[in-house]
Amino acid sequence: VTNAENEITPELARQMAAAAGLNLSAEEVEKLMVGIQRNRQMAQRVRAIVTPDLEPAPVFDPTATIQPS
Amino acid sequence: MAADLRYLTIGQLADAYRKKELSPVEVTEDSLARISELDGKLNSYITVTPELALEQAKQARDELVAGKDRGRLQGVPVGLKDLYSTKGILTSGHSKVMMDYKPAADATTTTLMREAGSVLLGKLAMHEFAFGSPGPDSAFPVAKNPWNIEFMPGGSSSGSGTALAAGLCYGSLGSDTGGSIRGPASLCGIVGLKPTYGRVSRAGVLPLSWSLDHAGPMSRTVEDSAIILQAIAGYDPKDGASANVPVGDYTTNLKKGVKGLKVGVPRAWFDEDLGTDQETLAAFDAAVKILEGQGAQFVEIDSKPFSDARNANTLILLAEAYAYHEANMQTRPQDYSSGIRDRMREASYISAADYINAQRARVTIRAQVNDILKTVDIIASPSSARPATRFTEIDPAAAYIRPSYTNPYNLTGLPAISVAAGFSADGQPIGLQIGGRAFDEATVFQAAYAYEAATPWHDMHPPV
Numbered sequence: 001v002t003n004a005e006n007e008i009t010p011e012l013a014r015q016m017a018a019a020a021g022l023n024l025s026a027e028e029v030e031k032l033m034v035g036i037q038r039n040r041q042m043a044q045r046v047r048a049i050v051t052p053d054l055e056p057a058p059v060f061d062p063t064a065t066i067q068p069s
Numbered sequence: 070m071a072a073d074l075r076y077l078t079i080g081q082l083a084d085a086y087r088k089k090e091l092s093p094v095e096v097t098e099d100s101l102a103r104i105s106e107l108d109g110k111l112n113s114y115i116t117v118t119p120e121l122a123l124e125q126a127k128q129a130r131d132e133l134v135a136g137k138d139r140g141r142l143q144g145v146p147v148g149l150k151d152l153y154s155t156k157g158i159l160t161s162g163h164s165k166v167m168m169d170y171k172p173a174a175d176a177t178t179t180t181l182m183r184e185a186g187s188v189l190l191g192k193l194a195m196h197e198f199a200f201g202s203p204g205p206d207s208a209f210p211v212a213k214n215p216w217n218i219e220f221m222p223g224g225s226s227s228g229s230g231t232a233l234a235a236g237l238c239y240g241s242l243g244s245d246t247g248g249s250i251r252g253p254a255s256l257c258g259i260v261g262l263k264p265t266y267g268r269v270s271r272a273g274v275l276p277l278s279w280s281l282d283h284a285g286p287m288s289r290t291v292e293d294s295a296i297i298l299q300a301i302a303g304y305d306p307k308d309g310a311s312a313n314v315p316v317g318d319y320t321t322n323l324k325k326g327v328k329g330l331k332v333g334v335p336r337a338w339f340d341e342d343l344g345t346d347q348e349t350l351a352a353f354d355a356a357v358k359i360l361e362g363q364g365a366q367f368v369e370i371d372s373k374p375f376s377d378a379r380n381a382n383t384l385i386l387l388a389e390a391y392a393y394h395e396a397n398m399q400t401r402p403q404d405y406s407s408g409i410r411d412r413m414r415e416a417s418y419i420s421a422a423d424y425i426n427a428q429r430a431r432v433t434i435r436a437q438v439n440d441i442l443k444t445v446d447i448i449a450s451p452s453s454a455r456p457a458t459r460f461t462e463i464d465p466a467a468a469y470i471r472p473s474y475t476n477p478y479n480l481t482g483l484p485a486i487s488v489a490a491g492f493s494a495d496g497q498p499i500g501l502q503i504g505g506r507a508f509d510e511a512t513v514f515q516a517a518y519a520y521e522a523a524t525p526w527h528d529m530h531p532p533v
Contacts, residue, residue: 008418013418016417016418017414017417020399020417021395021399022398022399022402022414022417024414028414031411032411032414032415032418034466035411035412035415036415036418038466038469039383039384039387039415039416039418039419039423040418040423042379042380042383042384043380043384043419043420043423043426043427045377045380046380046381046384046423046426046427046430047426049377049430049433049434050426050429050430050433051433054429054430054432054433055429055432056425056428056429056431056432057280057428057429057431057432057435
């Protein structure tokens with residue numbers, strides 16, 4: 001369900017939305033396609049600057065005792 | 070006097086109160102009258118709180134008479150973006166989803182502003198959940214740019230930009246996840262500072278993207294933003310990202326000047342994609358000349374980390390925002406306006422690997438920018454790639470085809486300010502952005518103040 005450029009097709013987008021609990025019509029999915037492909041291109045550009053030794057930016061503090069509001 | 074009164078700075082108000090030339094009650098009454106007179110066409114406020122404002126103004130007056138001095142914000146009328154929790158007062162996020170939400174407690178920053186003696190005029194319009202774009206199905210009227218109401222004021226802290234530029238408050242708190250303080254500051258011709266991540270508590274502020282959200286001041290002058298930051302900066306155990314780093318003095322060295330400061334300019338970035346508006350570039354080059362004339366030394370720096378930041382910032386923002394809104398997007402999508410609903414749905418397609426890789430790239434980009442900041446003191450650029458656009462010309466996709474000058478500072482967490490830097494031929498404001506080292510807001514303020522003091526822009530007001 002991806003095309004030759006490994007892009008998400010509208011049919012796959014509809015199936016993915018349903019699996020994520022989003023009930024989208026074909027028209028609603030069509031409206032999203034430009035943004036979906038743009039985000040995937042961004043993700044590819046991000047992968048190009050990630051090296052194997054990199055850990056994600058730390059956000060977890062094991063010493064915290066207070067539940068953030 | 071009436072017209073001048075409305076554009077006094079916080080510093081001027083504070084002096085006038087202590088010289089007994091003005092009273093907080095008279096200034097608050099004047100602000101409420103101006104809101105009543107003008108906001109019907111500007112839509113900067115969602116909620117006005119006249120009874121509370123007058124009560125707080127009387128308290129400030131009485132305390133000043135009694136010699137209880139809470140500092141420069143005492144008796145100063147302010148507005149808060151409508152995502153700062155205010156106990157018992159609607160905090161809507163400009164959304165139907167939160168239409169009835171009256172928090173049980175104040176945000177930490179709301180409390181700090183109250184304890185500093187400021188007067189709450191009301192809650193300010195914004196883009197829905199700090200993310201959507203203004204549209205006809207917005208839950209509340211859309212704020213308009215007071216320089217020309219046919220133009221956007223920028224977002225997402227749109228009401229803050231509008232109200233400050235139009236003289237409908239003296240200070241405000243905005244929030245900034247990809248540029249939402251600095252964008253409207255630039256497009257409305259005012260000042261907005263995104264502090265260092267962790268510098269100001271986000272506890273009680275509706276989130277957009279936890280690892281990119283920043284709370285910060287908006288005002289008409291650099292000194293006023295420094296005064297507000299002084300009141301709200303500091304460690305807060307209620308905020309998991311709050312930094313326990315000593316708070317500096319933001320006003321003492323304001324007038325120190327820029328002589329000897331080394332300023333980096335990522336010049337190649339300015340031409341990225343569709344590039345930067347020519348009038349904006351001309352205003353930036355004029356700003357460089359002014360600061361050079363005062364002794365700052367400009368050098369070109371590597372543009373790549375700034376250019377790379379947009380992709381990682383956008384993916385992190387979208388993924389975290391979707392996580393927050395997922396349940397509502399599944400069960401009540403009709404309560405979101407179309408501008409945010411479609412972007413949220415797009416965000417649902419970002420994979421866990423995409424998100425984590427963006428957080429990994431963030432480490433590299435942050436290190437690259439911090440390395441640059443070992444060789445320069447501050448970094449300068451335009452605040453926005455172009456001045457405000459007309460409401461009739463809004464194109465959400467357009468944001469992706471010009472450089473985003475604000476994103477890198479959210480991704481790296483470094484402080485950055487936007488200060489007024491001129492006007493386009495059709496009268497729309499242009500902004501200058503100055504970024505700095507982590508927790509060094511003082512140097513950012515110092516450079517911005519030097520530029521502001523040498524230029525007339527902050528003394529110019531819209532024709533409202």
